[in-house]
Amino acid sequence: MRAIRAAGEGFTADALARHYAAPLRDSTAHRDAEWLGDWPEYVARTRFFFGPLVDTALAALDRWHQPALAEEQKRRQIAELVAGLVRTEGFAADVRALRRALPLEAVMRQRLRELPSWGRASEPAPKGEVLFHYSVDGERVPLTLGGRRSARWHAALARAAGHVYANDGRPLEAKFAAAAEALLAPLRPGDLFPLVRWAVAIAGALLRRTRPPVEEGAPDLAAAPVAQPLDAKLATVGFLPAAATHLRLWWPTDLLRRRIISDEPLWHVCPAGVYQLRQQSDGALRPVLHPENCIKCECCWRATDAIDWGRPGRHAIRYHPPSAAWERLWAQWQAPLPAPIAPHPRPEPDPLAVVPEAARPLLGKLATALRRVETVAAQMARVADGASSEWFRHLADLPRQIGERLVEALPSLPPTATEEFLAALARIGEHAARGRAFWAEADARMVRFHWLPLLAGRETGSEGSADRSDEFTDLTEDFRQRWRARLDAHFDRRACLALDAGEPLSPEQRALLREAATTAAAAPPPERLALVRELGATDPALGWLVVEHLWALDRIARAGAEAVRARLPAGAILAVAECDPASDRCPRAHLALADAIVIIGGPRDRLILRDDPGLRAEPLRTTGLRAAGPTSLDLAEATAIATWAAPDPAVSLATARDFAALTLGFIERMEARALEQVESRVQFPGLFQDEAGRDSIAKFGAMKQLVGEIATHREAVATLLFEPEGLATAPDPAAALKCLASHAVGTDMGTVAYNTWQVFGGMAYTAHDTIGKDYRDASEFRFLLAPDDRLVRALGERLAVAENPILSESTEARLREITLAGGPLAGAAQALLAAAQPRPDPESPTAAVDRAELALRVWRAAALTLRAARHDAPEGEALVEASRLAAAEAARWAAELADRGRRTRAALALGEALR
Ligand code: SF4
Incomplete structure (x- = not known):
């Protein structure tokens, strides 16, 4: 339409044909539609593709993986299955229709003719990895297809898939041609031998003209369901929409162009009225989108470049095929997810198996x-x-x-x-x-x-690097996703609120949490942290139960008391409770999941069974973390089944990292809620907008500051969790990490819980939302593991006694380099170097705590700055902004500290003068 207007032509049939229809016909989508012209009809009419073919493939896989059968027997039985399929009435017609609908033969013939030589070296890239996931009755069965040649064919298959899935504008025909070439490239004369054996076996089965006996439960191909009528097929097609929008309008920054955009065809071309342009009372234009009405005709996308149009991947077409296979698939889909898929073995040496350190x-x-x-x-x-x-x-x-x-x-x-x-x-x-x-x-x-x-x-x-850097947490992403899906299924908002209100864990919830605790205990550090992080994002009270179990195991291991675990029931889950030795009472324990409790607080740890008859437990009505089952304990008559010398320090770095992972997950959830709220809630509509045209409360500077502070805390905890060397100067890195993590969540001004609460305002008081519960849960974080005030004081005393500088020499040198190099982090580095200098007045009664509080802020900001510098993070990057905010806060604390020293000295001088 723009082209017609630009050419000054009218909207005649001829002009539309030249400017609209001809480019459309030349488009990749149109060429694909032409190439697959018969495909929709084939799908509508086939009785084989989604039925007997799938059943035969599954039955063949089943035969191939029968351990009792010799290879020749497997081949013979599979050949019989294939022969049975071939003999099914209508099969030949279906194959003809399939060949018409998916014209791959010409592509393959051409590629076969072009094969320059046998065994052409298979280029190692761009291969990804194709993973086959085959399960029988919910049990995963490792596939052993391809024998010794499997690695070569896997690589070829991955390359072929890479061509087909590439987003590069090539038409499907070209993509399939490239895929065929990739598949055939590694073909060697020796590969023909097994093909010939299969062909002979199938021909033999066909010639025998016998039908194999139908085993009980095996699919009877002759009795395969006949074709569904087209109407019945269409009735089973459902659309599962994506939660996120599939449309995006690029709104021009240039104010003049905002006027021009009103001339775009966009506002008229959409048959579903998805785009509306409204003029506000002040004359400003405001676009309003209704993507949920979209009928996916793509007209808007073709009419203008202002629209980005995609299929974000979460939506899907659901079709109920006339095969028993879908029932099995559905049962598997519903069943608990299987254990993580082991990496595919690579029998052939990979030239890149050892990654150079520099890379x-x-x-x-x-x-x-x-x-x-x-x-x-x-x-x-x-x-x-x-x-x-x-x-x-x-x-x-x-x-x-x-x-x-x-x-x-x-x-x-x-x-x-x-x-x-x-x-x-x-x-x-x-x-x-x-x-x-x-x-x-x-x-x-x-x-x-x-x-x-x-x-x-x-x-x-994944070794080493995964443990050290959040950059490699991507390698645990699949693991996280699987757990996220399982946790979401058992702990939705309503379930978490019910647990908080005092409902006990259901047997399924209990089983899942027990599995999470044992999985985390056995997993390598990246997976363990990923799982705890997911639990924190689900509900911190549930995550805390798992962290306590890990903490108890850590104490036992550090004390060298592993033998005591033999006295516990298999798979026992442990809690940790601190006891006041004078009264032999524990003011608080979390027993929602515990089979036994490790009692700490004295020179020796004790292990007491949960069902010990002498144990007196009194449920507590605490403010937060109620789902963890808070309970007070009287141990006077309880009997310990084991004791051991308490390890030192009380909290190891591994335990502090578990705690930080829990905190990080919790922060991530609160941050997501806060962002969702600022982007969706509109206040004073049309009264004013910010420079980006936002009308939601995100336009307020106060909101921007609140979410910015939340993001800074999240970045800081992630940095310290995955790069603990940021706390290298701390006399007790575990204590520092614990304090910084719980400070971040906290309920003081500027913390994540406080800011999230502020973003929600009065809405946070509703009992139907988890925001109020989150705030109460957050208020408990400073008491978990070991109370913050105790740790901070101990840190300050150790800093003061050892006269430790807050920053190590190497950190100072690196910060100076950053300052000299200029760039977006120079200011933050300079502020930090200055903030690390002041010494609190040693006479002050709060000197130790003041020094520790300042040191914690300096370490946090330094870790962020060094990480941002290592990533070459550019201006405007969230990490850079977080570094600046954290450095500014450290500088403010340093100034406050110096000021407080001055005030103290002045007060003392005044007191002297008055005496
Ligand atoms: S794809 Fe079609 S229905 Fe959807 S928004 Fe664009 S023009 Fe409207």
């Missing part, structure tokens, strides 16, 4: 940059303002920049792979530059899932 940090940076592209693309508002689009373009170019440095550090990467890897990264930025955020998101995900595991080297890449 590891870059791999981490790349993983973070890609995930950020995905997250930002998915979370961008329906109407994206100029700053957002500019910011997104910048983010989407970062993976390419990092990738260029990465390939230099990976000399073993073959040239073709290097080229394709860099091209894949460059495409992300190109999509973003063209306003195709959904495509950029999809390509970023593709690189993260397909390239990174290869480059990281599954066997070695």
